[in-house]
Amino acid sequence: MGQHLVGNHIRKLRFNHDEMTQQQLADKAGVTRQTIVALEKGNYSPSLELAFRIARAFGLSLEEVFFYGEE
């Protein structure tokens, strides 16, 4: 598929938040586990709204969870 320029630290952040499971994060963000899997693999760039919901689930700002381009 196309190159996704929006990257994220979701996997690392889950680990740092008491090894939160993908399902737990999905429940907090209001999406399915499949979507968290796709985000972690870099197969999907979330909508702005979902990005905010995921950042809020970790109690962090958007930039601490997502980045644009290479990092």
Add this chain to the structure above:
Amino acid sequence: MTYQEKKSIVSILSTILITAGYWAYMYPQRPGGGLESAETFRYWGSFVLVLTVISIAAHIVISIAFNIVYRISTGEKEPGFADELDKIIELKSHRNSFLVFILGFMAAMASLVIGQPSQLMFVILIAAGFAADVTGSASKLYHYRRGV
């Protein structure tokens, strides 16, 4: 493999089984005699209508059975809603499915233009419907595995 990926595979397999089973049962019963007789048109009309009804009913039953097996085998409950990724993938799979059906429809009309029997037109239309259904499920599987 996630729920959506497994469901897409089950959908492809069930479409193949339903269509092949129905075809194997009904095709030998096609009327003989004149290719353009009223009986022939009635046969193909009922073929398509009954296949549509059976296909919908079978997909519902298979989907319920799959959910039960999924819950028992994984201990997880199936997602009860479609999120933004599901909706994007649904749209893409519908687009691909529609494209395949339209190509089949055009081929069916072309068969009439070049003077082929109407029976061939019905066969192409049914094949296009089958291919469109499989393409939709295969597109879902592809996008769930490879992203959008």
